[in-house]
Amino acid sequence: MWDYTKKVQDHFRHPRNVGNIPDANAVGEVGNMVCGDALKLYLKVDEKTRKILDAKFETFGCASAIASSSALTEVVKGMTLEEAAKVTNQQIADYLGGLPEEKMHCSVMGMEALEAAIKSYGAGGKPVTHEEPEGKVICKCFGVTEEKIRKTVAENRLRTVADVTNFTKAGGGCGKCRGEIQRILDDMLGNKPSAAPPKAFSQLTMVRKIHAVEEALAREIAPNLLADGGSIELVDIQGSVIKVRLAGMCRSCPSSGVTLKSFVEKKLRELLDPAITVEQAE
Amino acid sequence: MKEIYMDNNATSRVADEVVEAMLPFFGEKYGNASSMHEFGGQVQRHINKARESVAQLLGAADPGEIIFTSCGTESDNTALFSALRSYPERRHIVTTRVEHPAVLNTTRYLQSQGYQATYLAVDGEGMIDLEELRSAVTENTAVVSIMHANNETGVIFPVEKAAEIAAARGAVFHTDAVQSAGKLPLDLKRSNIDMLSLSGHKLHAPKGIGALYVRKGTRFVPFMMGGHQEHGRRAGTENAPYIVGLGKACELARKNVETENTAVKALRDRLEKELLSRISNAKVNGGKSPRLPNTANISFEFVEGEAILLMLSDLGIAASSGSACTSGSLEPSHVLRAMGVPFTFAHGSIRFSLSVYNTAAEADFVLGKIPAIIERLRRISPFGKNGKRPQEAGVCREN
Numbered sequence: 001m002w003d004y005t006k007k008v009q010d011h012f013r014h015p016r017n018v019g020n021i022p023d024a025n026a027v028g029e030v031g032n033m034v035c036g037d038a039l040k041l042y043l044k045v046d047e048k049t050r051k052i053l054d055a056k057f058e059t060f061g062c063a064s065a066i067a068s069s070s071a072l073t074e075v076v077k078g079m080t081l082e083e084a085a086k087v088t089n090q091q092i093a094d095y096l097g098g099l100p101e102e103k104m105h106c107s108v109m110g111m112e113a114l115e116a117a118i119k120s121y122g123a124g125g126k127p128v129t130h131e132e133p134e135g136k137v138i139c140k141c142f143g144v145t146e147e148k149i150r151k152t153v154a155e156n157r158l159r160t161v162a163d164v165t166n167f168t169k170a171g172g173g174c175g176k177c178r179g180e181i182q183r184i185l186d187d188m189l190g191n192k193p194s195a196a197p198p199k200a201f202s203q204l205t206m207v208r209k210i211h212a213v214e215e216a217l218a219r220e221i222a223p224n225l226l227a228d229g230g231s232i233e234l235v236d237i238q239g240s241v242i243k244v245r246l247a248g249m250c251r252s253c254p255s256s257g258v259t260l261k262s263f264v265e266k267k268l269r270e271l272l273d274p275a276i277t278v279e280q281a282e
Numbered sequence: 283m284k285e286i287y288m289d290n291n292a293t294s295r296v297a298d299e300v301v302e303a304m305l306p307f308f309g310e311k312y313g314n315a316s317s318m319h320e321f322g323g324q325v326q327r328h329i330n331k332a333r334e335s336v337a338q339l340l341g342a343a344d345p346g347e348i349i350f351t352s353c354g355t356e357s358d359n360t361a362l363f364s365a366l367r368s369y370p371e372r373r374h375i376v377t378t379r380v381e382h383p384a385v386l387n388t389t390r391y392l393q394s395q396g397y398q399a400t401y402l403a404v405d406g407e408g409m410i411d412l413e414e415l416r417s418a419v420t421e422n423t424a425v426v427s428i429m430h431a432n433n434e435t436g437v438i439f440p441v442e443k444a445a446e447i448a449a450a451r452g453a454v455f456h457t458d459a460v461q462s463a464g465k466l467p468l469d470l471k472r473s474n475i476d477m478l479s480l481s482g483h484k485l486h487a488p489k490g491i492g493a494l495y496v497r498k499g500t501r502f503v504p505f506m507m508g509g510h511q512e513h514g515r516r517a518g519t520e521n522a523p524y525i526v527g528l529g530k531a532c533e534l535a536r537k538n539v540e541t542e543n544t545a546v547k548a549l550r551d552r553l554e555k556e557l558l559s560r561i562s563n564a565k566v567n568g569g570k571s572p573r574l575p576n577t578a579n580i581s582f583e584f585v586e587g588e589a590i591l592l593m594l595s596d597l598g599i600a601a602s603s604g605s606a607c608t609s610g611s612l613e614p615s616h617v618l619r620a621m622g623v624p625f626t627f628a629h630g631s632i633r634f635s636l637s638v639y640n641t642a643a644e645a646d647f648v649l650g651k652i653p654a655i656i657e658r659l660r661r662i663s664p665f666g667k668n669g670k671r672p673q674e675a676g677v678c679r680e681n
Binding site for chain 2: 058
């Protein structure tokens with residue numbers, strides 16, 4: 001069960017401002033039923049003062065999505081559109097006394113609906129659907145672009161892939177894009193890709209590849225295997241696929257498959273290139 | 283507030299009789315079953331009795347075919363690894379897309395270790411196709427692992443027939459019967475099932491105890507290495523209190539199989555029928571397949587499962603959901619997706635799983651409360667106004 005604050009529970013059980021505003025002059029929509037959450041925000045804005053006189057919502061989603069929507073309407077009521085434009089997802093979460101990390105995307109959804117509604121006001125009140133920032137789609141499961149990831153990382157000072165998933169859902173489906181998210185984080189945070197050599201392994205000539213692998217095996221890997229009575233030899237390199245043969249005690253060891261992946265491959269990735277795959281030579 | 287527990291596929295209440303049977307083994311009967319003295323020997327005799335009780339529930343030919351483990355997951359892991367290690371020349375696993383993670387994730391791991399795997403599809407009613415199985419099993423297949431009944435939908439797979447197909451190719455057949463044991467009559471001695479996993483806490487024994495049936499003559503390599511316990515098939519000091527508890531639970535389950543299929547089934551059927559008649563845009567997942575008598579998986583369109591569960595929980599009603607927000611991932615249940623249940627229905631799926639402890643009054647209470655909850659959430663939802671369904675457009679899609 002989620003550890004929801006009292007305030008989240010209260011806004012879920014007794015959501016404020018549910019429903020629509022028939023004469024709304026700003027309507028923002030975000031999400032869809034397929035994704036698992038969706039929010040439609042209605043605002044009544046005073047045309048002279050640009051103050052938000054009333055705000056209502058309709059939400060499809062879990063308890064924290066409903067609570068975040070309710071909080072959003074309470075936060076923006078009485079603000080001018082200019083003030084509302086500065087509302088962040090963190091403000092929505094703070095209003096609720098915090099959200100579980102895994103649910104932060106609910107507050108992001110609230111902020112996006114608000115952005116769309118403000119655009120809608122500028123477009124004469126015609127409903128505006130939030131659109132993902134243009135750019136390369138990183139997470140194909142949830143259609144999250146690189147721009148959105150960068151924006152959310154910057155605004156919320158995120159540091160890990162798990163953070164990015166919690167706030168944007170990116171990486172929360174099949175998980176294939178997690179490496180790419182890490183690269184975006186590395187780029188933004190100025191991390192160096194972990195101890196990789198200046199030139200990518202895949203771009204080295206064959207002779208240099210063999211040298212690099214042989215040296216890594218001899219220095220970092222063979223001594224460990226030797227401790228268990230095993231040894232290892234390089235058989236072939238095809239692109240980033242390194243074929244090796246485990247010998248000695250390793251050959252009859254039932255966990256040699258595990259050794260290969262969890263030790264040899266991990267070590268070579270660390271030392272040479274994260275793209276390396278290690279296989280047992282036939 | 284009275285607790286109404288309708289989440290028995292998650293875990294079940296430990297029967298009073300089971301607790302009572304276990305207590306002496308926390309107290310005066312603390313001997314080690316493997317010891318040479320009578321102090322331990324008497325414990326061994328109680329373990330043997332429990333073994334007989336498990337064997338009887340499963341219709342096993344010999345109590346010696348039962349190995350006690352720590353849980354259903356350990357039994358599943360043991361079965362898969364044993365089959366692969368027993369037939370090292372065979373490198374292929376056949377299972378289904380809707381298995382419990384104990385089999386699914388273990389198979390995925392084995393794939394990463396160089397084994398091949400085939401995941402059988404299911405149709406819209408959650409059923410596998412035996413013809414697909416027939417063409418999937420080859421001379422290279424070491425093990426076929428197909429669950430007896432699905433934990434989310436309760437759909438029952440024809441494991442006896444599947445076992446014949448596996449046997450014809452010399453593959454080991456394993457079934458995860460964690461949900462079905464005690465709910466469906468089993469007669470293993472008349473089947474080709476080589477291995478079967480069961481879990482104590484789904485049939486009113488405590489958590490932390492399971493069993494693996496290994497048919498006599500089936501090649502076996504232990505998963506846990508160490509001492510000679512369980513005839514060298516599962517090392518580790520026998521967990522006597524829990525083994526005795528499981529034995530007692532199996533004894534009770536044997537008596538209750540009929541009640542499960544009459545009274546519990548009637549309660550479930552009424553729950554389903556009434557909910558569907560009182561609530562629009564609702565459907566039973568897997569409803570047209572043979573199913574466990576206790577399980578109802580119902581989707582309510584336009585609303586989200588976690589919100590329903592929390593409102594139920596406020597009323598003391600315990601159920602579960604296949605929605606993304608409760609699945610621990612951001613996507614809805616792998617079972618419902620494999621069945622092709624539209625996302626709009628999958629997010630609003632609720633599973634009620636009953637037991638012999640549920641009463642008609644409880645079902646009435648639940649029936650009285652759910653329509654208002656769904657209506658309240660639908661009023662909040664932007665979808666389904668005037669019964670209209672939004673287009674299933676959007677970027678979320680299955681891979």
